Structure formats: C-alpha cells, structure tokens
Amino acid sequence: MSLSRPSNAFDALAPTESFFDREKERLVEEISTNFEELMTHTNVLNRKLEEVFGVGKEFTTVAALWGKFDSLIREQQTELAASADVGVPGTGGANFAASVNQNQPR
Numbered sequence: 001m002s003l004s005r006p007s008n009a010f011d012a013l014a015p016t017e018s019f020f021d022r023e024k025e026r027l028v029e030e031i032s033t034n035f036e037e038l039m040t041h042t043n044v045l046n047r048k049l050e051e052v053f054g055v056g057k058e059f060t061t062v063a064a065l066w067g068k069f070d071s072l073i074r075e076q077q078t079e080l081a082a083s084a085d086v087g088v089p090g091t092g093g094a095n096f097a098a099s100v101n102q103n104q105p106r
Contacts, residue, residue: 017025
C-alpha cells in the first residue's frame with residue numbers, strides 16, 4: 001500500500017467539486033472575460049485619442065499661417081491709421097472716414 005496516493009474508495013465517495021469551488025471558478029472566469037473586454041475597449045479608446053491628437057497636430061501649421069496673416073493685417077491697419085492724418089480737402093476734418101462714421105445714425 002502506497003502512502004502517496006489516497007485510496008480509490010474514498011475518492012469515489014467524495015464529490016468532485018464543491019459548490020464553493022464551482023462558484024469561485026465561474027467568478028474568476030467572468031472576471032477574466034470582463035477584464036479582457038476592458039483592455040480591448042481601453043486600447044480602442046487609446047487609438048481614437050491618438051487619432052484626435054494627430055488631427056490636431058495637422059492644424060498647427062494652418063493656425064500659424066492664419067496667425068501671421070492676422071498680424072500682417074493688424075500692422076497694415078495701424079500704418080493706415082497713422083498715415084490717415086491728411087484727410088480729404090474741404091471736409092474740415094483731419095480724417096474723413098472717422099468724421100463720416102461719427103455722423104452716421106446708429
């Protein structure tokens with residue numbers, strides 16, 4: 001008789017798995033499945049965020065170009081305003097555009 005193995009008579013009488021073991025295995029399997037699903041959704045979200053960031057980076061050059069255009073227009077407007085002191089002869093004002101804008105009803 002070997003001491004390393006229990007007798008077969010005892011094994012036949014014992015249930016193969018208890019309710020606790022079956023429930024534990026079911027819950028572990030459910031947790032594993034849900035965790036894999038969570039990882040899949042997290043990876044999809046990560047890819048979408050990278051796409052959004054990539055699209056945003058594509059507009060940086062366009063935004064810089066519009067910023068330069070805006071600064072050029074502002075510079076030209078300040079230069080025109082500074083040189084508009086001459087005015088139109090016979091109007092009595094130094095700046096015809098400013099006097100016309102002030103006299104118009106709002």
